[in-house]
Amino acid sequence: MNSIDYQQIAQWLRDAERAVVFTGAGISTESGIPDFRSPGGIWTKFRTVYYDEFMASADARHEYWHQKSQGHRDFADAQPNAGHLAIAKWESEGRVRGVVTQNIDGLHQLAGSKQVLELHGTAREIQCQDCGARYDAESLVAEFLQTDQVPQCQQCEKGRLKHATVSFGQSLPTDVLEQAVEWSQEADLFLAIGSSLVVTPAADLPVIAKRSGSRLVIVNRDPTPLDDMADAVIAESIGAALSEIDRAADT
Incomplete structure (x- = not known):
């Protein structure tokens, strides 16, 4: 992805009032998990x-x-990586509303994120x-x-x-899922990061956001079923990609 694309995503981040970050296992593998x-x-x-x-x-x-x-x-x-730190910085700056994560490792909180919805617990x-x-x-x-x-x-x-x-055969916490759906419906920018986007109901969240009028950015090493729906797709290192967006957003 070229620098012009990163600049565009950074502009979307600057313009957003209700941005939501959604993360999967891919962001944590860069922390050695x-x-x-x-x-x-x-x-x-x-x-x-x-x-x-x-x-x-x-x-x-x-x-x-x-x-x-x-x-x-x-x-x-494990310790938070550049991706976790960038997301926490965006929240502290008021650029994102919070994080919805499939991960159970607590690295978002260690990075400094305060508004974290853990779909699968901790x-x-x-x-x-x-x-x-x-x-x-x-x-x-x-x-x-x-x-x-x-x-x-x-x-x-x-x-x-x-x-x-959440163990196999155990339902997701209803209150957390409902809050995640509400955030997705109200989002004007939805960043799906490090998720294969195949496991529902979590994978439904970016679809809900897009259909509710949000821009959708996907950052993932491998292709996802929702790539064609996205406004931008980055198939690069998550830490490097988010750091690049952060640098562009600060200029």
Whole structure:
């Protein structure tokens, strides 16, 4: 994509009053977080533990904790990259309304973003499925790795503890999804970044935005099904592309 295109996107960003950023796994791979579902990735080595099974079976809960603990270090040590930092800067400057993300790594918040809608929850916290109590994930994952025993809820003393993420077979949080749809309907610029845009209902958000009159910019390494709908498509490094837009927006 040439510099004139970046200048145009930067102008759209400057002109926008209700810009929304939507992110997927692609933005986090540049922070060293692996694509767990790629060939050889962690999740390809284990069987899927569905939410209903987790709730019903102690063995399934142990398997779930084993899998999650294997992947914990990869994201727990990760730091925000240039893409996360650019997005946080835009929010602080009033250029974007907030972020809707499919990611569970919390890197947007670490970068400084305040308005973040996490469609799939966060792996940085553990939530009791019975009483709703929340805990920091780090200490409980360490406990499991040391004891090989699934931690118990200290508040209700019997609750089933699970990462505060959306598991297979578990519905997205209704309030978060409704807020994301509202932001999309009201957007005048929608930037879809690092997402394959194939998993619904998240992939419906840029469509909702475009049909509601928003400009749509897609930044993703690989083609997406919505490229033909977009006003601009950037198939480059996310960090480099967002940094270029940011520089152009500041001139």
